[in-house]
Amino acid sequence: MMLRGVAHGAKDTFTLLLTRSQGCKPGLKFSSVWPDIANRSFLIHSSYTTDTKSREENKNTLENLYRLSVDITKIRRLKEWVLLQDVAYVKEIAGILQEMGADETTVANIIERCPEAILHTPAEINAQRALWQLVCQNEKQLIKLIEQFPESFFTTEYQQYQKANIQFFQELGLKNNIITRFLTSAPNIFYNPVEKNKNMIETLQRNYLNLGGSEANMKIWILKLLSQNPFILLNTSTAIKDNLEFLQKNDFTDQEVLQLLSKLKGFIFQLNSTTMQKSMLFSKNIFKCSDQELKQLVLKCPALLYYSVPVLEERLEGLLREGISIAQIRETPMVLELTTQIVQYRIKKLSALGYDIKSGNLESLNGTKKDFEVTYGKIQSKKERPIFNPVAPLHIED
Numbered sequence: 001m002m003l004r005g006v007a008h009g010a011k012d013t014f015t016l017l018l019t020r021s022q023g024c025k026p027g028l029k030f031s032s033v034w035p036d037i038a039n040r041s042f043l044i045h046s047s048y049t050t051d052t053k054s055r056e057e058n059k060n061t062l063e064n065l066y067r068l069s070v071d072i073t074k075i076r077r078l079k080e081w082v083l084l085q086d087v088a089y090v091k092e093i094a095g096i097l098q099e100m101g102a103d104e105t106t107v108a109n110i111i112e113r114c115p116e117a118i119l120h121t122p123a124e125i126n127a128q129r130a131l132w133q134l135v136c137q138n139e140k141q142l143i144k145l146i147e148q149f150p151e152s153f154f155t156t157e158y159q160q161y162q163k164a165n166i167q168f169f170q171e172l173g174l175k176n177n178i179i180t181r182f183l184t185s186a187p188n189i190f191y192n193p194v195e196k197n198k199n200m201i202e203t204l205q206r207n208y209l210n211l212g213g214s215e216a217n218m219k220i221w222i223l224k225l226l227s228q229n230p231f232i233l234l235n236t237s238t239a240i241k242d243n244l245e246f247l248q249k250n251d252f253t254d255q256e257v258l259q260l261l262s263k264l265k266g267f268i269f270q271l272n273s274t275t276m277q278k279s280m281l282f283s284k285n286i287f288k289c290s291d292q293e294l295k296q297l298v299l300k301c302p303a304l305l306y307y308s309v310p311v312l313e314e315r316l317e318g319l320l321r322e323g324i325s326i327a328q329i330r331e332t333p334m335v336l337e338l339t340t341q342i343v344q345y346r347i348k349k350l351s352a353l354g355y356d357i358k359s360g361n362l363e364s365l366n367g368t369k370k371d372f373e374v375t376y377g378k379i380q381s382k383k384e385r386p387i388f389n390p391v392a393p394l395h396i397e398d
Contacts, residue, residue, distance in 0.1 A: 057083040061118070064090035070108045075115045082115040092122040096129065097146070100139040106147055114150035124156045131159060132183065134166055135176040149184040164194040172201070173219060178227050186230040196233075203237045204266075207244060211254040211261075221262075228265035235269045246273040250280070251291065256299060263302050275308055282309045286316065287330045301333035315340055322347055323358040332362035346372055353383050 061083055065072055068090070075082060082088075090111075097107050111117055117125075129142070132153065136142040146153045162183075169179050182189060189197065201222060208218055225232065247257045247268075261268060283304045284294045298304050304312070318340030319329055329335060335343065346365050347357050353376075357365065364375050 055084045058085060058088060061085070061088040061090055064088075064094075065111070065118075068094055068108055068111065069104060070111050074112045079115045082119060085119060088118045089120065089122060090118045093118050093120065093125060096122060096125050097143065100129070100143045100146075102143045102147070106143065110147055110150050114154050117150060117154045120154060120156055124159075125154075127159055128153060128156050131163055131166070132180075134163075135170075135179045135183070137176075141180075145180065145184055152184050152187040155187060158191045161193060162190040165190045165192070165197060168194050168197060172226075173223055174226065182230045189230050189233045192233065200233050200235065200237070203240060204232070207240060208258070211244075211258045213258060225261075225266045229267055232266040232269055239272075240269050242273055243268055243271060243276075246276060251295060252299075256295075259299065260302060260305070264306060267306060271306055276305055278309050279305060279307060279312060282312055286326065289330075297330070297333055301336060303337045304333060307336070312336060315343075318343055324362065325358075328362050332366065334366050335362045338365065346376075349376060350379065353379055355379055 057080075062072060065075070072083075094107050094111075097110060102110070132142055132145070133139070136145065166179060169182070170176070204222060204225065205218055208221055209215065213221060244257060247260065248254075252260065280294060280298065283289075283297065284291075287294070287297065289297065294304075307315075315336050315338070316329065319335065320326075322343065324335075338346075343365060350357055350364060355364065364379070365372070367375070
């Protein structure tokens with residue numbers, strides 16, 4: 001059965017990753033986030049010389065990089081413009097990194113991955129060092145983070161905002177290890193004025209209470225939501241309002257909306273009502289169900305709400321090719337949270353044990369990688385366990 005043509009006009013305008021499969025999460029609509037990153041990189045670049053044809057590479061910079069065993073060809077390939085600048089602080093930046101405990105290989109690796117690091121003044125980097133030390137346990141942890149996320153560390157244009165936001169997050173009750181994770185994997189939220197982040201938190205709190213959430217649990221709910229999805233701070237209050245209204249217009253009760261918010265970890269605010277409507281209509285047509293039945297399916301498997309039609313279409317086709325029926329998928333819709341590749345891999349492993357997924361329950365396919373390994377182990381143990389009859393006579397030769 002082919003599903004092409006159902007809601008054919010839907011476009012996959014956002015990247016969504018999985019929560020329940022292999023440690024992935026539903027992702028963001030990066031179309032609004034990524035330009036900020038790209039523009040910031042462009043501004044940093046454009047503030048220096050960009051004419052790579054008429055200028056020569058800075059010989060002093062090259063010599064200092066060679067002494068540090070930095071692979072110059074990598075820099076030429078990635079960001080040659082860095083080598084053209086009249087002023088660079090190679091020795092100074094390397095010295096600061098070494099003070100923090102970085103060895104020669106680590107220093108070279110950091111500069112190769114983030115060449116513009118050498119264009120920052122020692123004062124800027126020392127200020128950034130002091131800032132990150134507010135949440136890092138020690139400099140050993142700090143240098144490890146810099147090696148893993150050099151671009152996040154060497155973005156120094158927003159130090160005032162970063163400091164104010166770090167203090168705000170600490171006052172809010174977030175632990176330093178969570179704030180550290182934000183600095184490295186969600187640095188954009190620190191480029192907002194702290195007032196904007198405060199306003200977004202207040203908007204979330206207000207909506208939580210309006211949906212029937214309790215004052216006593218509000219702080220825990222907000223902290224959990226932020227820990228799971230810090231990018232929620234990049235949303236607008238209008239996006240939050242529109243998406244909540246969409247769910248309510250589709251007869252989800254306040255309690256059910258709260259349930260969805262918790263299950264989706266706030267990623268619902270990266271969606272839009274048009275995409276969600278198309279996804280729900282697609283599921284309704286495929287599963288041939290009523291509005292009430294569809295609502296229960298969505299509550300059971302939010303993937304039906306947050307994945308675009310092309311993604312749902314591809315995954316359904318993959319399951320059908322494996323001989324799985326629509327009825328089976330409707331019974332266990334969470335299987336749609338898995339990519340086609342993961343489903344194929346798991347079916348192959350289970351089939352090797354003699355487990356027939358076509359006639360069985362799809363629950364054995366579900367869950368994270370760890371969940372599946374536990375399920376697989378149980379099925380394997382059951383298959384390998386010898387059948388022993390305690391009352392069977394023993395045949396002993398004389």
